[in-house]
Amino acid sequence: xxxxxxxxxxxxxxxxxxxxxxxxxxxxxxxxxxxxxxxxxxxxxxxxxxxxxxxxxxxxxxxxxxxxxxxxxxxxxxxxxxxxxxxxxxxxxxxxxxxxxxxxxxxxxxxxxxxxxxxxxxxxxxxxxxxxxxxxxxxxxxxxxxxxxxxxxxxxxxxxxxxxxxxxxxxxxxxxxxxxxxxxxxxxxxxxxxxxxxxxxxxxxxxxxxxxxxxxx
Ligand code: ADP
Ligand code: MG
Numbered sequence: 001x002x003x004x005x006x007x008x009x010x011x012x013x014x015x016x017x018x019x020x021x022x023x024x025x026x027x028x029x030x031x032x033x034x035x036x037x038x039x040x041x042x043x044x045x046x047x048x049x050x051x052x053x054x055x056x057x058x059x060x061x062x063x064x065x066x067x068x069x070x071x072x073x074x075x076x077x078x079x080x081x082x083x084x085x086x087x088x089x090x091x092x093x094x095x096x097x098x099x100x101x102x103x104x105x106x107x108x109x110x111x112x113x114x115x116x117x118x119x120x121x122x123x124x125x126x127x128x129x130x131x132x133x134x135x136x137x138x139x140x141x142x143x144x145x146x147x148x149x150x151x152x153x154x155x156x157x158x159x160x161x162x163x164x165x166x167x168x169x170x171x172x173x174x175x176x177x178x179x180x181x182x183x184x185x186x187x188x189x190x191x192x193x194x195x196x197x198x199x200x201x202x203x204x205x206x207x208x209x210x211x212x213x214x215x216x217x
Contacts, residue, residue, distance in 0.1 A: 006156045007106045011212055012069040013057050018208035020050035026204060033197035037184040041083055042197040049081040049089070065104055070097030070114070084182055085198055088122050088135060089205075095121030108150040108159055115143045115163070132180035133191065138202035142167035157214040160206075167206040171199040 023030065023046040031043030056076040057069060064072075074093030077086050099117035100106055106114070119139050128134040130141075145166035149159035174196035179185040184196065 006108065006213070006216070007066055007111055009063055009066055009069060009104070011216060012066045012073075013062075014212045014215075015209050016050065016053045016057055016069075016073055018212050019205050020047075020054045022204040022208050023047050023050055023201060026201070030197050030201055033195055033200055036194040037179060037187055037191045038197060039083075039183060042085060042201065045081045045083040045085050046201050049077045049086055052076050052080040063104075065100070065102045066106055067097040067100030067102060070094070070100065073097075084126070085135075085201070088126055088198075091121035091125045092118035092139075093121075095124075108156045111156070111160075112143070112147045112150045115139075115146050119143045126181060128181040131177060133174045133177040133184060133196045133199070134179075134181050135196075135198040135202045137174045137177070137196065138167040138170040138199040138206070141170040142202070142206045157210070160210045160213045164203070164206040164210040167199075167203040171195060171203040174199045 023043070027043035027047050029043070030046060031040055034040050034042035053073045053076045056072055060069070060072065070093045074090045074097060077093065078090035080086065081090070095117040096114040099114050100110060103110065119136070122135055122139060126134065126136070128136045130136055142163040146159055146163035149162045154162070172195065175194065176192060177196070178189055179187065179191035179196070182198070184191045
Protein backbone atom coordinates (compact mmCIF):
# COMPACT_ATOMS: atom_id res chain seq x y z
CA UNK A 1 0.00 0.00 0.00
CA UNK A 2 1.34 3.32 -1.00
CA UNK A 3 0.01 5.18 1.95
CA UNK A 4 2.46 3.28 4.18
CA UNK A 5 5.51 5.28 5.19
CA UNK A 6 8.30 3.90 3.05
CA UNK A 7 11.07 6.46 2.75
CA UNK A 8 13.19 6.75 5.88
CA UNK A 9 16.25 8.87 6.71
CA UNK A 10 18.44 5.92 5.69
CA UNK A 11 16.73 5.91 2.27
CA UNK A 12 17.90 9.46 1.59
CA UNK A 13 21.46 8.74 2.67
CA UNK A 14 21.47 5.58 0.54
CA UNK A 15 20.05 7.57 -2.40
CA UNK A 16 22.81 10.17 -2.23
CA UNK A 17 25.44 7.40 -2.05
CA UNK A 18 23.83 5.64 -5.00
CA UNK A 19 23.92 8.90 -7.01
CA UNK A 20 27.61 9.33 -6.15
CA UNK A 21 28.30 5.77 -7.36
CA UNK A 22 26.30 6.33 -10.57
CA UNK A 23 27.91 9.65 -11.52
CA UNK A 24 31.36 8.25 -10.77
CA UNK A 25 30.64 5.30 -13.09
CA UNK A 26 29.24 7.63 -15.81
CA UNK A 27 31.67 10.50 -15.27
CA UNK A 28 33.43 10.11 -18.64
CA UNK A 29 30.16 9.81 -20.55
CA UNK A 30 28.73 12.91 -18.88
CA UNK A 31 31.93 14.78 -19.60
CA UNK A 32 31.90 13.68 -23.25
CA UNK A 33 28.30 14.78 -23.66
CA UNK A 34 29.18 18.16 -22.14
CA UNK A 35 32.31 18.41 -24.30
CA UNK A 36 30.07 18.14 -27.38
CA UNK A 37 27.71 21.00 -26.49
CA UNK A 38 29.21 22.68 -23.42
CA UNK A 39 32.55 22.98 -21.68
CA UNK A 40 33.25 19.36 -20.79
CA UNK A 41 32.97 19.60 -17.02
CA UNK A 42 29.60 18.05 -16.25
CA UNK A 43 30.99 14.66 -15.15
CA UNK A 44 33.54 16.36 -12.91
CA UNK A 45 30.93 18.72 -11.48
CA UNK A 46 28.50 15.96 -10.57
CA UNK A 47 31.20 13.74 -9.07
CA UNK A 48 32.66 16.57 -7.01
CA UNK A 49 29.22 17.56 -5.76
CA UNK A 50 27.92 14.15 -4.80
CA UNK A 51 31.25 13.07 -3.27
CA UNK A 52 30.90 16.10 -1.02
CA UNK A 53 27.26 15.26 -0.28
CA UNK A 54 28.25 11.72 0.72
CA UNK A 55 30.88 13.12 3.08
CA UNK A 56 28.54 15.72 4.54
CA UNK A 57 25.87 13.11 5.29
CA UNK A 58 28.40 10.68 6.77
CA UNK A 59 29.06 13.20 9.52
CA UNK A 60 25.37 13.57 10.44
CA UNK A 61 23.15 11.85 12.95
CA UNK A 62 21.59 8.79 11.33
CA UNK A 63 18.09 9.79 12.36
CA UNK A 64 17.87 13.32 10.93
CA UNK A 65 14.53 13.64 9.11
CA UNK A 66 14.63 13.00 5.31
CA UNK A 67 13.79 16.67 4.67
CA UNK A 68 16.77 17.92 6.66
CA UNK A 69 19.10 15.45 4.94
CA UNK A 70 17.93 16.72 1.55
CA UNK A 71 18.39 20.36 2.58
CA UNK A 72 21.94 19.63 3.77
CA UNK A 73 22.63 17.79 0.51
CA UNK A 74 21.38 20.75 -1.52
CA UNK A 75 23.47 23.25 0.44
CA UNK A 76 26.52 21.05 -0.04
CA UNK A 77 26.00 20.98 -3.83
CA UNK A 78 25.73 24.76 -3.98
CA UNK A 79 28.91 25.11 -1.94
CA UNK A 80 31.00 22.64 -3.93
CA UNK A 81 29.91 22.74 -7.59
CA UNK A 82 30.96 25.67 -9.77
CA UNK A 83 28.93 24.80 -12.88
CA UNK A 84 25.23 25.49 -13.48
CA UNK A 85 24.31 22.02 -12.26
CA UNK A 86 25.44 22.86 -8.68
CA UNK A 87 23.01 25.68 -7.93
CA UNK A 88 20.26 23.95 -9.97
CA UNK A 89 20.42 20.63 -8.12
CA UNK A 90 21.18 22.49 -4.91
CA UNK A 91 17.97 24.41 -5.22
CA UNK A 92 16.13 21.22 -6.27
CA UNK A 93 17.18 19.23 -3.23
CA UNK A 94 16.57 22.11 -0.82
CA UNK A 95 13.07 22.64 -2.20
CA UNK A 96 12.40 18.89 -2.05
CA UNK A 97 13.64 18.86 1.54
CA UNK A 98 11.55 21.85 2.56
CA UNK A 99 8.42 20.19 1.16
CA UNK A 100 8.95 17.29 3.58
CA UNK A 101 9.26 19.38 6.72
CA UNK A 102 10.38 17.38 9.75
CA UNK A 103 8.48 14.18 8.94
CA UNK A 104 10.48 11.18 10.19
CA UNK A 105 9.19 8.94 7.38
CA UNK A 106 7.49 9.80 4.12
CA UNK A 107 5.02 8.01 1.90
CA UNK A 108 4.64 7.89 -1.86
CA UNK A 109 2.50 11.02 -2.07
CA UNK A 110 5.07 13.00 -0.05
CA UNK A 111 7.87 11.65 -2.22
CA UNK A 112 5.98 12.71 -5.35
CA UNK A 113 5.47 16.16 -3.81
CA UNK A 114 9.19 16.33 -3.03
CA UNK A 115 10.10 15.53 -6.66
CA UNK A 116 7.59 18.17 -7.79
CA UNK A 117 9.38 20.54 -5.41
CA UNK A 118 12.75 19.64 -6.92
CA UNK A 119 11.42 20.44 -10.38
CA UNK A 120 9.95 23.72 -9.15
CA UNK A 121 13.30 24.65 -7.59
CA UNK A 122 15.12 24.03 -10.86
CA UNK A 123 12.57 25.95 -12.90
CA UNK A 124 12.51 28.88 -10.48
CA UNK A 125 16.25 29.27 -10.79
CA UNK A 126 16.79 28.29 -14.43
CA UNK A 127 13.47 29.28 -16.02
CA UNK A 128 13.61 26.36 -18.49
CA UNK A 129 10.52 24.68 -19.91
CA UNK A 130 10.26 21.20 -21.40
CA UNK A 131 11.85 21.07 -24.88
CA UNK A 132 14.69 23.49 -24.15
CA UNK A 133 17.25 20.69 -23.75
CA UNK A 134 17.95 20.84 -20.02
CA UNK A 135 17.51 18.91 -16.78
CA UNK A 136 13.81 19.80 -17.01
CA UNK A 137 13.36 17.49 -20.02
CA UNK A 138 14.15 14.51 -17.79
CA UNK A 139 12.80 15.72 -14.45
CA UNK A 140 9.41 17.00 -15.58
CA UNK A 141 8.25 13.66 -17.08
CA UNK A 142 9.73 11.85 -14.07
CA UNK A 143 7.76 14.00 -11.65
CA UNK A 144 4.59 13.53 -13.71
CA UNK A 145 5.05 9.75 -13.91
CA UNK A 146 5.66 9.49 -10.18
CA UNK A 147 2.62 11.62 -9.37
CA UNK A 148 0.49 9.54 -11.71
CA UNK A 149 1.71 6.17 -10.40
CA UNK A 150 1.29 7.23 -6.79
CA UNK A 151 -2.21 8.49 -7.60
CA UNK A 152 -2.98 5.09 -9.15
CA UNK A 153 -1.81 3.46 -5.89
CA UNK A 154 1.00 1.51 -7.47
CA UNK A 155 3.60 0.04 -5.10
CA UNK A 156 6.34 2.59 -4.42
CA UNK A 157 9.11 0.62 -6.18
CA UNK A 158 6.99 0.42 -9.34
CA UNK A 159 6.05 4.08 -9.13
CA UNK A 160 9.69 5.13 -8.82
CA UNK A 161 10.63 2.76 -11.66
CA UNK A 162 8.06 4.51 -13.86
CA UNK A 163 9.59 7.85 -12.88
CA UNK A 164 13.12 6.68 -13.68
CA UNK A 165 12.02 5.25 -17.03
CA UNK A 166 10.29 8.53 -17.88
CA UNK A 167 13.47 10.44 -16.99
CA UNK A 168 15.56 8.14 -19.20
CA UNK A 169 13.13 8.57 -22.08
CA UNK A 170 13.11 12.34 -21.54
CA UNK A 171 16.91 12.44 -21.56
CA UNK A 172 17.07 10.44 -24.81
CA UNK A 173 14.49 12.76 -26.33
CA UNK A 174 16.83 15.75 -25.89
CA UNK A 175 19.07 14.47 -28.72
CA UNK A 176 17.25 16.17 -31.62
CA UNK A 177 16.46 19.34 -29.65
CA UNK A 178 18.13 22.71 -29.97
CA UNK A 179 19.34 24.04 -26.62
CA UNK A 180 17.54 27.20 -25.50
CA UNK A 181 19.01 27.56 -22.01
CA UNK A 182 22.45 27.32 -20.48
CA UNK A 183 25.84 27.15 -22.11
CA UNK A 184 24.71 24.78 -24.90
CA UNK A 185 22.30 27.46 -26.18
CA UNK A 186 25.31 29.49 -27.37
CA UNK A 187 25.81 26.81 -30.02
CA UNK A 188 22.42 27.44 -31.58
CA UNK A 189 21.61 24.78 -34.18
CA UNK A 190 24.94 23.05 -33.55
CA UNK A 191 23.52 21.79 -30.25
CA UNK A 192 21.15 19.54 -32.26
CA UNK A 193 22.14 15.87 -32.46
CA UNK A 194 23.63 15.46 -28.99
CA UNK A 195 21.96 14.22 -25.82
CA UNK A 196 21.90 16.83 -23.08
CA UNK A 197 24.37 16.06 -20.26
CA UNK A 198 22.22 17.56 -17.50
CA UNK A 199 19.13 15.61 -18.58
CA UNK A 200 21.31 12.50 -18.71
CA UNK A 201 22.53 12.91 -15.12
CA UNK A 202 18.99 13.74 -13.99
CA UNK A 203 17.96 10.31 -15.29
CA UNK A 204 20.87 8.76 -13.34
CA UNK A 205 19.56 10.51 -10.21
CA UNK A 206 16.06 9.10 -10.68
CA UNK A 207 17.36 5.60 -11.47
CA UNK A 208 19.48 5.77 -8.31
CA UNK A 209 16.30 6.46 -6.33
CA UNK A 210 14.59 3.50 -7.95
CA UNK A 211 17.51 1.19 -7.03
CA UNK A 212 17.43 2.30 -3.41
CA UNK A 213 13.66 2.05 -3.07
CA UNK A 214 13.41 -1.36 -4.74
CA UNK A 215 16.22 -2.67 -2.54
CA UNK A 216 14.31 -1.63 0.56
CA UNK A 217 10.95 -2.92 -0.58
P1 ADP B 1 27.92 24.47 -16.91
O1 ADP B 1 26.94 24.55 -18.04
O2 ADP B 1 27.96 25.68 -16.06
O3 ADP B 1 29.27 24.00 -17.35
P2 ADP B 1 27.30 21.76 -16.10
O4 ADP B 1 28.14 21.34 -17.24
O5 ADP B 1 27.59 21.09 -14.80
O6 ADP B 1 27.34 23.33 -15.91
O7 ADP B 1 25.77 21.47 -16.42
C1 ADP B 1 25.25 21.61 -17.72
C2 ADP B 1 23.81 21.19 -17.72
O8 ADP B 1 23.04 22.08 -16.93
C3 ADP B 1 23.15 21.23 -19.08
O9 ADP B 1 23.38 20.05 -19.80
C4 ADP B 1 21.69 21.44 -18.76
O10 ADP B 1 21.01 20.21 -18.67
C5 ADP B 1 21.71 22.06 -17.39
N1 ADP B 1 21.20 23.42 -17.44
C6 ADP B 1 21.84 24.52 -17.87
N2 ADP B 1 21.04 25.61 -17.77
C7 ADP B 1 19.86 25.16 -17.27
C8 ADP B 1 18.62 25.79 -16.92
N3 ADP B 1 18.43 27.10 -17.07
N4 ADP B 1 17.62 25.01 -16.43
C9 ADP B 1 17.79 23.68 -16.26
N5 ADP B 1 18.94 23.04 -16.56
C10 ADP B 1 19.96 23.77 -17.06
MG1 MG C 1 29.63 22.21 -18.30
